Amino acid sequence: MELYINMALLTMLAAVTVAIIVQRDLFSVVILSGIYSFLMASVLIVLDAVDVAMTEASVGAGISTVVLIGTLYLTGQKRELNYHRSIAVPLFVSLGTGAMLIWGTWGLPAFGIQDAPVHTHIAPTFLLESIPETGVPNVVTTVLADYRSFDTFGETTVIFTAGLGVMLLLGGSRRKKKKGETKS
Amino acid sequence: MQALDAIVQNYNYAITVFLMVSGLYIVIASGNMIKKIVGLSLFQTSVYLLYISAGKILGGTAPIIDRNYTIYSNPLPHVLILTAIVVGIATVALGLAIVARIHEEYGTIEEDEIFKETGL
Numbered sequence: 083m084e085l086y087i088n089m090a091l092l093t094m095l096a097a098v099t100v101a102i103i104v105q106r107d108l109f110s111v112v113i114l115s116g117i118y119s120f121l122m123a124s125v126l127i128v129l130d131a132v133d134v135a136m137t138e139a140s141v142g143a144g145i146s147t148v149v150l151i152g153t154l155y156l157t158g159q160k161r162e163l164n165y166h167r168s169i170a171v172p173l174f175v176s177l178g179t180g181a182m183l184i185w186g187t188w189g190l191p192a193f194g195i196q197d198a199p200v201h202t203h204i205a206p207t208f209l210l211e212s213i214p215e216t217g218v219p220n221v222v223t224t225v226l227a228d229y230r231s232f233d234t235f236g237e238t239t240v241i242f243t244a245g246l247g248v249m250l251l252l253g254g255s256r257r258k259k260k261k262g263e264t265k266s
Numbered sequence: 267m268q269a270l271d272a273i274v275q276n277y278n279y280a281i282t283v284f285l286m287v288s289g290l291y292i293v294i295a296s297g298n299m300i301k302k303i304v305g306l307s308l309f310q311t312s313v314y315l316l317y318i319s320a321g322k323i324l325g326g327t328a329p330i331i332d333r334n335y336t337i338y339s340n341p342l343p344h345v346l347i348l349t350a351i352v353v354g355i356a357t358v359a360l361g362l363a364i365v366a367r368i369h370e371e372y373g374t375i376e377e378d379e380i381f382k383e384t385g386l
Binding site: 089093095096099103112115118119129130131134145149152153156157163167169175176179192198212221222226230240241245248 | 274275276277278279280281283284285286287288290291292294295296297298300301303304305307308311314315318319320321322323324326327328329330331332337338339340341342343344345347348349351352353354355356357358359360362363364365366367369374375376378379
């Protein structure tokens with residue numbers, strides 16, 4: 083049953099992607115990408131990744147949509163302009179990449195089986211040791227904050243750097259504009 | 267029946283490849299920078315699907331230890347993708363800040379108009 087729910091949601095995801103490709107109205111593109119993120123969050127719940135689904139729904143569908151709408155407001159552009167661009171090169175590059183990726187998936191183990199190499203390496207250790215070693219029942223929290231906490235520390239550094247970059251890019255330009263106004 | 271099985275087995279991988287290729291296509295084919303960034307985030311999101319699909323065990327449950335369940339999906343891809351989502355929003359925000367800055371400098375976010383203006 084979960085297999086068929088998963089397939090139905092993935093088909094809807096592909097349909098939304100096609101809509102994003104053909105849509106030229108920028109506001110619609112932004113809202114469609116929000117719908118895409120919510121569908122992705124639903125797929126993640128079906129695939130048992132509840133923590134990831136929660137993050138994707140709040141960050142992907144929430145913050146990312148807000149940031150995109152903010153940029154639409156700042157730039158004030160409503161539609162993608164229709165230039166006569168050649169689609170031959172992008173089509174060739176993406177279809178070539180797609181063919182190579184499909185070729186790569188041939189070697190992957192079947193979906194959802196229990197004895198795939200991913201499930202036999204370190205995951206059983208995490209699942210068995212989580213309660214005795216840390217007392218936290220949610221294993222994702224244990225791995226994130228205990229076993230791989232340096233990884234999470236690096237992630238916060240990335241966020242800090244990105245925030246710094248956004249502030250410098252947007253704050254710096256506003257200062258420049260003020261200077262220009264006093265000159266004129 | 268065997269063909270149907272093969273489709274069910276590979277459906278997640280096929281959709282992952284389709285989403286990734288669509289993101290790549292939007293990034294190259296679209297001249298509008300906001301749409302390019304949306305394409306970039308599609309590309310990133312397809313990677314989440316690939317990792318979480320690999321971590322799924324059919325008939326398993328979410329990796330929260332409870333004595334009523336014995337089969338859990340793999341928690342490690344979930345942790346990696348949590349990090350990836352947060353890094354993804356960081357790149358999208360930084361990219362959009364650069365787009366806003368380009369708009370202030372050139373008055374447009376269309377690649378072709380900027381190329382025309384600068385004579386490239």
